[in-house]
Amino acid sequence: MINKRRLIKTFIDLVKLDSLSLREQKAAEYLRKYLKRYHLRLRELGRPPGGEIGNLACHLPGRGPRLLLNAHIDTVSPGKGIRPTKRGRYIRSDGTTILGADNKAGVAAILEIIAILIEKNIPHPPLDILFTVAEEIGLIGAKAISQDELKADYGLVLDGGDINKIINQAPTQDNLFVTIVGKAAHAGIHPEEGINAIKVASAAIAKMKLGRIDQETTANIGLIRGGKATNIIPEEVELKGEARSHNLIKLKKQVAQMKNLLQASSRQAGAKCRIQVERMYNSFRIEPEHQLVARVAKAMRQENIKPQITKTGGGSDANIFNELGIPSIILGVGADHVHTKKEQILMSDLVAGTKIVLATIRGFYRG
Template sequence: MVKSERILNEFLELVQVDSVSGKERDMADLLKRKLSEIGLEVSEDNAGREVGSDTGNIIGKLPGKSGAPVLLLSAHMDTVEPGSGVKPLIDGELVRSSGDTVLGADDKAGIAAILEVLRLVREQNIEHGGLEVVFTIWEEGGLFGSKNLDYSQLAATAGFVLDSDGPPGTIVTRAPWQDHIGATITGRSAHAGINPEQGINAIMVASQAIAGMKVGRIDEETTSNIGIISGGKATNIVPDSVTIQGEARSLVHAKLTAQTSHMCETLQKAAGKFGAKAKIVVDRQYDGFRLDEQSLPVRLASSAAKNLGLTASLKNTGGGSDANSYNSKGIPAVVLGIGMSKVHTTEEFISLADLSGNARYLLEIVRATQALP
């Protein structure tokens, strides 16, 4: 039933519309038009005002006629840099970027699949209990769109976020909590050549702290990282200030708490040892989730995979997605693998088979709601 040529052409159209994070207006307007033409009731929320984007999240609704559950279908509109001026290339059975930009399969392959399924549902009069579509802004770097989504507009009881690597049949059922850790180390400036002993080198203090900190892979469920260090004014001035930005993630909340505490304590101890001060701010970026095999979205996704002869592969992830936000707001949601590869690089690609397979799989998920007891 999936029209492979149509979904390919639509994907090629989508990736050529610039929509880097915070600048999704053109993509939003295009998707609003497409959803309206398919027959959905379309609206835009105020999330853009909250996060500094030039548009809000796009919400589309297609009422159902059966008593089946209402499903949430979601993908994000934004891409990472370099994401402007994308020129997709068909290379045999793959679609690639030209090598100067990302391709944008993350997450426009997800958008293309959702649009194709909506068309098929309308064209074939496929029964469903109601479909709610959310195309979010600024997912990359903070899930800002889904965090600020107007959830009062949604009634879905199961969600599917098309935004993971892995082939169709990949079902992400567990994702981590994440903390952002920002610290400012304040020392004392002095002339580096005349009286360095009168200064307190904030960069040195920070380096001592980081050297004593557990970072990287902590265990199979926990990671941490120091990603940004900034400080100093000149080589002949003992630096009196340095800022550090890092993160900690874990699939287990207690482990995240322990890792974040360890990183903060290490910074404070190093500052105290050298007479400096450490101001630390911890921000929860998102909450984790874990869905078992009996949860509605997992049951539907597993049943659909079986119906299509796919292998249902339930997996964990170390990354966050809009599904973290949906689960925290009471909508159980899984993330589906859509075959995107080497994302966030200029070598990004996706196969033609997966572009069609994503729509085929999502359509079967919609159909699987009719077989629920």
């Protein structure tokens, strides 16, 4: 039933379009043109600060529980001038950029499902189609949507990789924004008069528990910026870090450990330390017995795929939808090695993943 050739062409067309976070206009124009063939008009649903466009939504009437079908249209860097190529059973970039299967594979799958439902006049439940923007920079597109704008009973977020996985859990994430202020001095003439802010930060970082803390918790210091020249003791340094956990008690403990070490190192050196902690998103867990999980698992088995219910260490728009009261899970349509120049997608996985989503949707129809 899925038009494989069209699905793959749509995916290739999409990844050729530059759509870095907050710069998704080209992809939006493609979506509008594609859906116009089916007499569907996209409306904007919340726009993040600094964005060219907002999230794009449309509705397909039907019978049964109302489903939210979502994928994000932005990509990470390096994502300009992507040149996709078919290599055997895979689609890859030319190696100088990402491919953009995260999340153009999900977008292509949704477009194909819409086309099939309308062309074949297939009965289906009410569908809220939502293409989000700026997901890759903190889910800020989805965060711009107000609760009263989403009416769905359940959500399917096509932002995973493996097509056999049903992701029913994701963690809470806190970000740490840190500024350490020491004292500038000439590095060659009066170094003893300075307080090296980079050294203060380094001493704290060296003592931190980072990486995988346990099966529920991770932490990282990902950005550090400071200093002006090699002959100046650096007066100020900025750090950005994060901690994630499926367990709020463990998250609080990890964040406290990172803060305490930074503050202690600063006090010891006579430096000042400012720390801001920001909650990026909250965790969610959908019970394995939930009918949403059960229907997806049934659809997978129909495609001779053994379902695996699992959790993720990453965040997605599903975190936001669950927080807004819409039970949502994450499904994959084949993206592999995402956020790297080795990113690729197995064409058969793209097709099979799309079939699973279509079968899930049909399973919710109430005639």
